[in-house]
Amino acid sequence: MKRRNILKGLTLLPLANGFVAKAATALGTKSAPAAAAPKRDFFKELGVTPVINAGVTMTFLSGSLMLPEVLEAINSTCHDFANMYELQDKVGAKIAEMLHVEAAMVTSGAACAMLLGTAAAITGTDAAKIKMLPNHPGPRPEVIMQKTHRYLFDQAVTTTGAKIIEVEGPAEMKQAINKNTVMALFFNAADKSSITHEEFVSIAKQNNIPTFLDAAADVPPVENLFKFQKIGFDLVTFSGGKMIRGPQSAGLLFGRKDLIAAARLNHSPHEAPIGRPMKVNKEEMFGMYAALKAYLERDHKKEWEDWLQRTKYIGNKLETVQTVKTQTVVDPGPANAFPSLQVTWDPNKIKIKADDVLTALKNGTPSIVANRRGDSLIVGVVLLRPDQLDIVAGRVKEILQKAVAV
Numbered sequence: 001m002k003r004r005n006i007l008k009g010l011t012l013l014p015l016a017n018g019f020v021a022k023a024a025t026a027l028g029t030k031s032a033p034a035a036a037a038p039k040r041d042f043f044k045e046l047g048v049t050p051v052i053n054a055g056v057t058m059t060f061l062s063g064s065l066m067l068p069e070v071l072e073a074i075n076s077t078c079h080d081f082a083n084m085y086e087l088q089d090k091v092g093a094k095i096a097e098m099l100h101v102e103a104a105m106v107t108s109g110a111a112c113a114m115l116l117g118t119a120a121a122i123t124g125t126d127a128a129k130i131k132m133l134p135n136h137p138g139p140r141p142e143v144i145m146q147k148t149h150r151y152l153f154d155q156a157v158t159t160t161g162a163k164i165i166e167v168e169g170p171a172e173m174k175q176a177i178n179k180n181t182v183m184a185l186f187f188n189a190a191d192k193s194s195i196t197h198e199e200f201v202s203i204a205k206q207n208n209i210p211t212f213l214d215a216a217a218d219v220p221p222v223e224n225l226f227k228f229q230k231i232g233f234d235l236v237t238f239s240g241g242k243m244i245r246g247p248q249s250a251g252l253l254f255g256r257k258d259l260i261a262a263a264r265l266n267h268s269p270h271e272a273p274i275g276r277p278m279k280v281n282k283e284e285m286f287g288m289y290a291a292l293k294a295y296l297e298r299d300h301k302k303e304w305e306d307w308l309q310r311t312k313y314i315g316n317k318l319e320t321v322q323t324v325k326t327q328t329v330v331d332p333g334p335a336n337a338f339p340s341l342q343v344t345w346d347p348n349k350i351k352i353k354a355d356d357v358l359t360a361l362k363n364g365t366p367s368i369v370a371n372r373r374g375d376s377l378i379v380g381v382v383l384l385r386p387d388q389l390d391i392v393a394g395r396v397k398e399i400l401q402k403a404v405a406v
């Protein structure tokens, strides 16, 4: 939810000359695609402002930047047709093998995975039921959630026609289960839980209710891709277009074989089911596979070190402005659990508020999106291309310098 505080309404300014990247620093050159100068500049052609994301992955900012491996998977496969059922089989089997689960599929995102998981829990493989969703005859199917886990994304659950039953504590959860209960949903990044992961799974299992865990933004650490199936969740989702850096319009749904089979029946390429409008084509499937493989094979320790070097690099530049202090902060997670740079200054010496720094960054050229926490500025480093470190450091420094009281 925190990601939503951030910026409402980007001002769209035509960008004069694009921007010339300063000499790329040696930092983290492996972790981001190089900024190849395109022959045809589509941003310019359409007057769209390119944005530097010194924040976290956000859908309104187009998620994350796909890795070269992902673009290669997309570009090298787009010249041939493929039978989508076969591709789903093969990609799903490979992803399942990589994540140590029975089955997996590529969805159009974690929200789609939530909808398909719920649909699967309602219909199973029953063709008549699949055809009817979201107008399920009889009482509405029920999905159990902890009261403190309710969030904006649970509309993806109720879109299937299901309703959400809120519970607090294990006893209430047990009591709430009845013949209309189809699933129990756990929001992994919820601030508070009155039922632990283990209790949640155990109560559901005793009652034969499938469990679904939404961990959309919860890598790093990479271990989270394996953790929740081990605890016993029947279905788990992660966004493809956040820190896994696959296509923004892709996500992972994995877990129990029968439920994935049912989810697939509720999805494209079938012509009419509830998931058809959330089509995933082969480019996203190959791309998601390549992104996951690259993510699992990455040197995560080195990547973390690169991020720390980035905060240090930018921090050192900013601290040349009087009274500016910087500190590397790591979000405790589970969502967005990675280092950023916190920047503070003496407001008597530098006469600008963090909010106004954000506005100046946003309205400048190139446009830069960062965050704040209270009165301090939070500069995200994990989504910056290597050549953008100097740009971001330079612009923040310039803005603070200009506000120094004389």
Ligand SMILES: *Cc1c(COP(=O)(O)O)cnc(C)c1O
Pocket: 059, 108, 109, 110, 111, 112, 153, 189, 214, 215, 216, 217, 238, 239, 240, 241, 250, 251, 335
């Ligand atoms: C981002 C997010 C979603 C939606 O994911 P998409 O891949 O954009 O569909 C769902 N739940 C949580 C917790 C998220 O952070």
